Amino acid sequence: MHFVPPLALPPEPRSLQDPWNGLRFDHPVPRETVHKYEASEVLLTDAARLEEERFAVGAAWHRDHFLDDQGGRTSDPVLLAETARQAAIHLSHRFHEVPYGHHFVLGELSVELTAPLPAPGTAPLVLGLDTRCLRTDRHPRRTRLELDAEVHSRAGRLGRARVRWEVLEPRRYALLRKRGTADACAAPAPEPARAVPLSPSRVGQRRDRDVLISADPARPERWWLRLDLDHPVLFDHPSDHIPGMALLAAFRQVALATTADRSRYIRSMVTRFTSFGELDLPVSVTAERVGDADGTGREVELLLRAEQGSHELASARVISALPCADRRLAGATC
Template identity: 60%
Template sequence: MPRASVHKSATAEVLLTDAVHLGDDRFAVAAVWHRDHFLGHHGAPASDPVLLAETARQAAIHLSHRFHDIPEDRPFVLDEVAVELDEALPPADAEPLALGLDIRCRRTAGPSRRTGLELDAVVRTAHRRPGRARVRWEVIEPRRYAVLRKRGAPEPGTPGEPEPAATVPVPAHLVGGRQEHDVLLAADPARPDRWWLRLDLGHPVLFDHPSDHIPGMALVEAFRQAVLVTVGDGHRADGSEAARQVRILITRFTSFGELNLPVSITVESAGGDHGAGPETAFTLRAVQGERELASARVVCATPHSGRRPEGAAC
């Protein structure tokens, strides 16, 4: 698909290949995953749920422009990105992995001068339906967006805990990364349940094109990494294996994040058994100054639970 139709600058970052309107609010979207993608985690036993989240996000953008007549100059603001898996996503090996999304995409009521939309997708690949994805977003007129950004930006000297000077990047292998610039977390020496967001503005995927705020998918990936480090407790040999156990990843966005101010990422346990078997749930928050930028709920299969994991598992 054209890069502009999914708001990407690099052809390699376009995951979609085709889209068909099936009638009313139903669509079929095709995508391809390559094993060398940043979110694919080369050599992992399963594809990462965040890669599915990014695929659904691109589908939301493309369908907005192509079938809902949203002009290409309109800013998109994420409200929610969610993935819920019944089994692990198959890996992209030597051959690219083809998958399809059965989508319902519709407009929702929203404030004046904003257009709200939501997308719900069932994933199909290799004759299976491993799970679902959901995206909710708003489209805003450029002038209105500029006003919102100006109003939402914190004043200089806004209270908030500063990032400690002695933070250390988390080892890449603990979060399924291959290079240090793929690691979005720095450990806080004072609190084992808190990390500080590391952003490489030259990252070829997370900053494929210039942004005036922290990209939503950077926070989604940071949440995923924080859960892997928490579950691995610093001893897991390979975070990509842990990623296979993530069953649910739901992120909700509440504020724009500024690129030049520190962001803390915290994780706390949110309970144990969740009906389908032994699982562990976590609540995560990204905070900048006194503002919460986003929160997430992540549910993982408990390691060594005595049963075969069925989810995307930590």
């Protein structure tokens, strides 16, 4: 068990100091409240309602997590995305009365950063999320919700995270999955030919099992998803489909391999999920450079698509940026 020191609240803006007073940062929330089997995979530490749809959420990041960048200088934005995903699940159960046993179906998971994320040191990196979480549609058997959070550390505001999801009761989910499986089998995906796994260092990892993509020698803009169904993080608990976080983490690795510039950081990553992915069929990921996001060459925008046969599973727009050499620069000059 790790000890997490109390949150050092950001000095600005002052109005955000009070929401995190009284929250705990020394112990994770119960693992079942974020749909994790291992307590070590729980990133949240506490949450409290501030207003009808506004919540304060505490989180703590530790070193050497699979979803974290292994370079040691910054944290991976995928770790922030997972934190937001866990916050969406936790708030749904705790404050929106969503029953356990219902299924959460991701629609969107996005992060937007103001600067590279700081990395945990010998002590955990503690975060505060000023969060709005609300229902956008009500139905006797299904509920749509969305979460929008400003993310802060002791250094100040880090950026924003957004999650959109739908909750389905078990019977409706089973019908949806049955139809999706039939559609996937009707249009089987082509087998990858001579796909070559990338080295861990090329995608910011240290272990072979954490590499989620293979290169396609015939098409340099295409990659193939590598799934390890025994992966202790991505498959922390059994799943009947490809987890959304596996696709998002694969998108991150493709973006890193495509730009081939480790000095860049992910400034924005907007991921939308459209179909369930079957575990036993290949998934291709294509990367298209759609231009310079700011017209200066400092930012590169990629459009990524994950497909299984004729079905698109997810897409992402990823903007990578060079960090400012002078942190006093801002806006268009940065």
